[in-house]
Each structure stands twice: as structure tokens, then as C-alpha cells.
Amino acid sequence: MHVLTASAADLDSCASEPIHIPGAIQPHGALLVLDMHTRAVLQASQNLLSFTGLDLAADGVLAASLPDLDSALAAWSPERSPSLQVRLEEQALVAIAHRSDAVFIVEFERIERSGADSLVSRLGSFAQLLSGETDIVGSLQACATFVAELTGFDRVLVYRFDAEWNGHVVAEANNGGLPSYLDLRFPSGDIPAQARHLYTINRVRMIPDASYQPVPIVRADGQQPRAHLDLSLSQLRSVSPVHLEYMRNMGTAASMSVSVIVDGALWGLVSCHSAAPHGVSISVRDACDFVVQSLAMRISALERAEAAAESVELAEVHSRLLTRMSQAQSWHVDLLAAQDDLLQLVGAEGAAIRTDDQIVTAGRVPERAHIAEITDWLKSRGEEFFHSSCLAADLPQDLSSPIAAAGMLAISLSGLHSNWLVWFRPEIVRTVKWGGDPHKLVREAGRIHPRKSFDTWREQVRDQSAPWTQSQIGAARNLRGAIVGIVLRKAEELAQLTGELQRSNKELEAFSYSVSHDLRAPFRHIVGFAELLRSRETTLDEKSLHYLQTISDAAVAAGKLVDDLLNFSQLGRTALSKKPVDMNKLVLEVLRSLKAEQEGRDIDIQVADLPPGFGDATLLRQVWYNLLENAVKYTRPRRRAEIVVGGQSFSDQTVYSVSDNGVGFDMQYVSKVFGVFQRLQRAEDFEGTGIGLALVRRIIERHDGTVSASGEVDKGASFSFALPLEKQKDDILA
DSSP states (O other): OOOOOOOHHHHHHHHTOOTTOOSEEOTTSEEEEEETTTOBEEEEETTHHHHHOOOTTTOOBHHHHOHHHHHHHHHHTTSOOSEEEEEETTTTEEEEEEEETTEEEEEEEEOOOOOHHHHHHHHHHHHHHHHTOOSHHHHHHHHHHHHHHHHOOSEEEEEEEOTTOOEEEEEEEEOSSSOOOTTOEEOGGGSOHHHHHHHHHSOEEEESOTTOOOEEEEETTSSOOSSOOOOTTOSSBOOOHHHHHHHHHHTOSEEEEEEEEETTEEEEEEEEEESSOOOOOHHHHHHHHHHHHHHHHHHHHHHHHHHHHHHHHHHHHHHHHHHHHHTOSSHHHHHHHSHHHHHHHHTOSEEEEEOSSOEEEEESOOOHHHHHHHHHHHHHHTOSEEEESOHHHHSOTTTOBTTTBSEEEEEESOSSSOOEEEEEEOOOOEEEEEESOTTOOEEETTEEEOOSOOSEEEEEEOSOOOOOOHHHHHHHHHHHHIIIIIIHHHHHHHHHHHHHHHHHHHHHHHHHHHIIIIIHHHHHHHHHHHHHHHHHOTTOOHHHHHHHHHHHHHHHHHHHHHHHHHHHHHHTTSOOOEEEEOHHHHHHHHHHHTHHHHTTSOEEEEEOOOOOEEEEHHHHHHHHHHHHHHHHHHTTTOSSEEEEEEEEEOSSEEEEEEEEOSSOOOGGGGGGTTSTTOOSSOTTTSOOOSOHHHHHHHHHHHTTOEEEEEEETTTEEEEEEEEEOOOOOSSOOO
16 A cells, blocks of 8 residues: 655644744735724735825824725624625725734725626526536536636636545646646645645635735834734735745646535635636635535535435345344344345445354455454454454554455444454555655755646555445444344344334324424414404404414414424434534523523523533534523523533543523423423423423434433422544544
8 A cells, every 4th residue: 555655844844834824915915904992003014005095104093094994894893794895996995804813804905897797697607507417526517617717717626635635636627728637636745734724714715926925014113013913814815935836836827726615624625727827806706705615515415415315225225134134043144144235235245243153254255264353353442333445554464454355344243242243345456646746755955845747647556445435334333233232132023113113204204294284384374364353353352352362372382383393203314414513602602592581580590611512513502402491491480590501521421411490390200301292390381392302302312322300399400411422533624
């Protein structure tokens, strides 16, 4: 296996370059740094006067020189929107402001008159074009072609990152002015980690002329800046000399890049190049950002659809395997007898099951002695699950067998014994085309210089199998759960349960359809006509008006119950998008949304510094909302309500809690607290449908977590939920 390496000192030097604080900008614009509170001028680029007419030495207050900008900044200051764009027609400038620590950074670029209506029309045509593409490849090419036409760059590449952050050119639009890079790969060192971080937080970056002379940023009093100015979010930020040298070596005099952010993570780049200096206006850059983020949403939707289709197919295979095992005398023998389904479940070419006394195999596998060594090694790691597409790198050298097994996926079947189900994949030898020799480093004057040759360089990759997809990994986990949790203990009941589950799912789908289409509309009609009757009939007595209000209230409550039922029934089929979650942020958002319920009350809410969680942020926000809403609701009888939110990390999980001094409940009914329609208080005293805590339990169980509750009548209650910790990965973008 070929591995791209460089000395640690070289890579550290490249990776630690402070590219976010260059102290200078590119000359196609000007920059101004203002005090966030007084808007006094603190620093500016040396070309500020030529762009704005603002004399850094004489004009220390923005209001006197650029009053329109000053008033716009004053209005924007209390807002939380990330940026502000102001057109200064008199100066023919566009000003873009953002916050950085305790200052405003304002960037100026000249207005380029362009047909806004034409631009909007072209964006509309792109949206229509993109919606007609049925796969990711076509969508990528459509984006590259459209951006090239919109910007006039000679070459537009769509550049996708792999798991090791190597880039692969997967689409290209080229007018012939520059060489084609389609299907070439570029090593991760070309875009180091700190550059990828900037691409993630600042999506658009343009360099109109790679030979520009940086414009220094100086203090208003003429002294050297006291502190480094963070230009991470700046459009004009001067770039690394190494990057400019890289561009010149590539034969490009101008570039623009737009980050492709899919589900919050950096997926790739749309990279534009020209052989001669070339720039585009802010409006065109904004349009390109819109186009690329539309592409990102399309990629996300198509990837999710592909994963869902694969999951459905694998679920059918999984069901057949379960049925076979539930009817078997010896489950593992019959499991391997269903060889086609077992291998299809994860796309493998061989499988083996090791129990205490034997190893049985199917398909293409290593020698049995070798399988025994591998499973013993897996047992020594203390893990229940393992997968690799390059065993030569991940296994001890004396255990890897690249001919019979380059890739492996394994699940433990016992916590006490070395019992495993293992799938194997063979080596796939492939040739990768790189844009230049990825192993070549140019050292000169104590630092690395970028490669000078981008000619196609071919490399043969060995010792690797096809990668395991998330659907295949999920199918293996599900099978393990079936074997350990169901098949080994309740094999005779499984076939009946499977049939009942299928019928229940069909009934649930029919029920959901009926509720959403047949019940919700009548409830809305009842409320609407009751309101109409109240407004039209002015002669109704007080009792009649009371009856109408009762009808409206009952219909609204019924509609809320229908909505809650739909949410509860659909939750089991909702795909989870797990990632690290800032629990402090979620709690703050929920408390902000509950401000109306707190008005006029004396409520003391104490929130500890919560450890981060791992899960689906949208669903976890619903958990916090239900728990905190209950705490606010059930402390209503208290003259001073007290609510405490806490969290604590342990070795294998993180536990969060919400406690209050409300009406509490009797612990003999604790088993009913998280049940559907279970209410321990009178509906006349506290509104609700009785589904909120059931929804909490279902969400947490979908995250493989647990919920619990404790309380005492008239003394308060405490609700806790635990989430398993995220398993650490080596390749995660910080």
C-alpha cells in the first residue's frame, strides 16, 4: 500500500501557518476596523483613502465621512445576523461588515453595474436545470457548467474530498484556456487542515490576480497593530504566499472557490481558474454561493435517497435472514446456508462464524487458523464492532491476508467468548491519476514549496477493498442486535413478531394517512366556522358564546392531539443525522422560545455548563423543549418556581437532567410517566395531550440512550436522559 508521507517538521510548518491573521488584504478592495460600540476607526488598509475618501489620519469617526454606512451599522449592531451588506451609491461602493471579537470589520469593493433581473432569471433557470438531474454526477456537471458561464472563468472544477481529505476532480467546465484536470486527484497537503477550516466557515474566496501586492493593515494612530486581526471571515484576506506560488505553478493567474457544505460538513469545492487576471462582482459571487449551496442540498437529498433505497433493499434481506434463523435448529449453520443473503447484506464475498467450538465459513475467506487469530485479536481489543477496507494498515502485519481479505467487517456475538460473525472482501487493484507526483516535496530556504508539475501521475493502489457504506454497516449492526437480543433468546417468537410488525407498520401508515388527510382539516373547519359564527351573530347571549368558545377550544385541543400523534407515529421512521451537539446552545434556544410561558411569573432557572452530546440536534431539541416546557408548566402553582438544568459526563455516556419544585408525582406511578396518553395530573389543571414524555422516551431510545424520572407529590420532579458517547474517529474536521 502506498502512503503519502512527509517529515513531521515539514507538515507542522505548513499546517501551523497563521493564514487567518495575515495582517494584509488583496488590493481589489479596502478594509476598515471599527470599535463595535463607538464605531471609531481603529485600523484600516493603507488604500482606504483611494477607495472611500476616508482619511485614516484625519477622520476618526465614521459618521462624519460615511453617514449612510454608520447608520446602517448602528441599526445592525444589536442584531445577530452574521453579516451586513450596504450599497454606498455616492461612493459607488459595496460595504460588507461582519463581527470579529469586539470589532466590526468592514470591507469595501467597487460597485460593478450588472443586470439584477437577468441574474435572478439565470438563477431560476439553474434551479429548474438542477431539479431535472436525477443523479449526483449530472448535478455536479450542471453546476460546473453554469458557474463557468456566470463568471467567465476559463476552468471550473468540482473538487470532492475523500476520507483522507485528498481531492478528486469529479466535474469540469473548460473553455480550453487551461489544461483539463477532470478525474485527477490532489493530495490532502495541497489544502491543509487550517485552510479547510476557513473554507468551512467562509464559503467564498476570490483572488483576482495571483501577482498582487498585499495591502498592509495599519492602526489609526499610525502605529503598528497591537494584536493580530482575525480575518477568517474576510473576503479580501490576503492569502498565503505558498498558495500564490501554487497558483502560479499551476498556470492560473486568478481563482475563485466556493465551498460545498453538505449537512454542515465540508464536502468539496467548486474551484474556478483563469489564465489571466480575472475578478467578478459581489453580486455574481453571491449568486455563485447560492448556486453551490443549492447543489449541496441536492447532493444531500440524493445521498439520503440512495442510502434510504439501499437500506430498504437490505431490510428485505435482513427479514429473510431472520425468518430463516427463527426456524432453524442450529441458527449459525442455517445462517451460512443462506449464503447469498448473508453476503448480499453487506456486499461481501466471504463470511465466517466463529463459536466456542468451531469455525464455519461461506464464500471466499482466509484460512480457518487465520480467522481464529483475527477473532482472538478482535476480542483483545474489547470492541463489539470492527470494519476496515485496508487490513494491511489496520491489522498487525502477521494477521493481514491481502489476497483473501483486504477488507473486513466483524460483529461480536458474545460479551464473554470469542464468538464472531465476520465478512470479508478481496483486494481491488486500481490505478489512481494524480495531478502531479503526490509524493514530491520541494524544499528550499527552510520551507516546503508547492509542486511545479501538475502532469498526470499514475499510482497503483493495492491492499484495499471497496469501502463499506453506512447502510451496510448499519445492516451488520442490526443483524448483531437480532442475533444477540432476539434470535438467541426468542427464536420461536421471531417469525410471528416479524409478521405482526409488518402488519402494524401498514396499519400505522394507513392510520397516519387517515389522520393527516381526514381529521386535521375538519378540526380546522370547526375552529374557523365557530369564529365566523361568533363574529356574524352579534345577538348571542353569554352562554351561547361560552358554548362556541368551548367548541373552538375542543377542536384546537383535538388538532394538537392529532399533530402529536403524527409526530409520535412517524418518529420511528425518521432517519437520524448524528453529529456533535452543543447542548448549551439547544437549552438556550428552547428557553428563549418559552419566554411567553414565563411572563408574569417569578421563575429562577439555573443552567449548569452542559457537556456536549452526540445525536440528532433537531430531535434532541424536541427532548429539551418537552422537558423544560413541563417544568415551566408544572411549577405554575408555585409563587417562586425553581428549575435546575444539569449535565455530567461519564466514561461511556453523558447524563442530562431537568429538576423542578413543582407539583411532582407519586413514585408508585413512575412506570406510567413515559407512556402514551398517561397523565398524572388533571387535564383541567394543566393543559397537554399526554404524549410529550412518550416522545422524549422514543427519541432517546432511538439514540440508544435511556430515560428516567423521580418525584414526590407537591415537592417537585426530576427527569433525566442519558446518551452514549460518540466513538472517536481519526478523520474528523475540527
